[in-house]
Amino acid sequence: MxxxxxxxxxxxxxxxxxxxxxxxxxxxxxxxxxxxxxxxxxxxxxxxxxxxxxxxxxxSHSEELLVASFQAVKDFLFGELEKAVAGTSGDAIGRTRTMLQTYYEVLKGNPQSARVFLVEISGVSPAVDRALIAALEAFGELITRTLTPREGGGAADEPLLRAGVVGGVLHIALSWILSGYSRPIHEVVNAALRLCLVLNPGAVKPGRGSGV
Missing domain, CATH: 1.10.10.60 (Homeodomain-like)
Structure with a gap:
């Protein structure tokens, strides 16, 4: 049978x-x-x-496929970020820099996926917005875990501030893409890293600076 x-x-x-x-x-x-x-x-x-x-x-309908496509892009992107962080030794700033470098490299290398992740998912319907919000929260948690594993002294437990940082990281990506990748990627990463440090300024050791 x-x-x-x-x-x-x-x-x-x-x-x-x-x-x-x-x-x-x-x-x-x-x-x-x-x-x-x-x-x-x-x-x-x-x-x-x-x-x-x-x-x-x-x-059932095209919105359901849009959400599934967004989830597939998100899972691939976050998987790449997790692997990059896991393979990096060093302090919180170094790990966060590696994560951001990987994030922008993946978006540049996959322009169709980048459009789905950054543009097409927004403002379609409440159901689609819920998928976006969940992904942004997960991204914020990933940034927080990377930047504030043990150092303390940060503002990572402030959800509105974390949401603002995530939004800024995404907007930097969108601006970079719309400019035709006109700025070198290290400048893009440095700008995003300075923004992320708002969540944990204590990660910058006295006399060392952020290295950005």
Missing amino acids: ADRRLYRGSSAEERRAQRREQFIEAAIRVYGEQGYRHATVKAVCEAAGLTERYFYESF
Whole structure:
């Protein structure tokens, strides 16, 4: 009986999961090139090489696909940041610099994903906004963990200040992208690092400066 549920070595569940991933990858490309508001389900289906019947197998509507695409971009980006921080020794400032360097490099290297993460997700609907807010909070927590693991003396427990720092880091990225990456990446990282240090000015040792 199990053999009847297999097709070319894959189960029905595996094929559905594969089609869902195809739609998400296609949506990131289409949203990155056309913008979510100008994209159609038909365009995403064509980019995925699948029919609309399969689209509605995985998603109730286009907003659901937008959220799934955003989550995929977020998971990839945060995974890269976590790996970068884990592979870095040194103090809080050095770790935070590495994280920010990786953040901006990933966005520059993946312009379609960057547009989904920074532009297309905003202001679509309350449900989509909730996904964005959750991601920004997670980003703020990652910055806080990186910058204030043990040093103390910071303002990382102030949620509004942390939200402001995260918003600033994202706005720096957006301004850099819209300028055509006109500034060297080290200047972009330095600007973001100075902003992040608001959360933990105690990380700067007396007489050392922030190194930025």
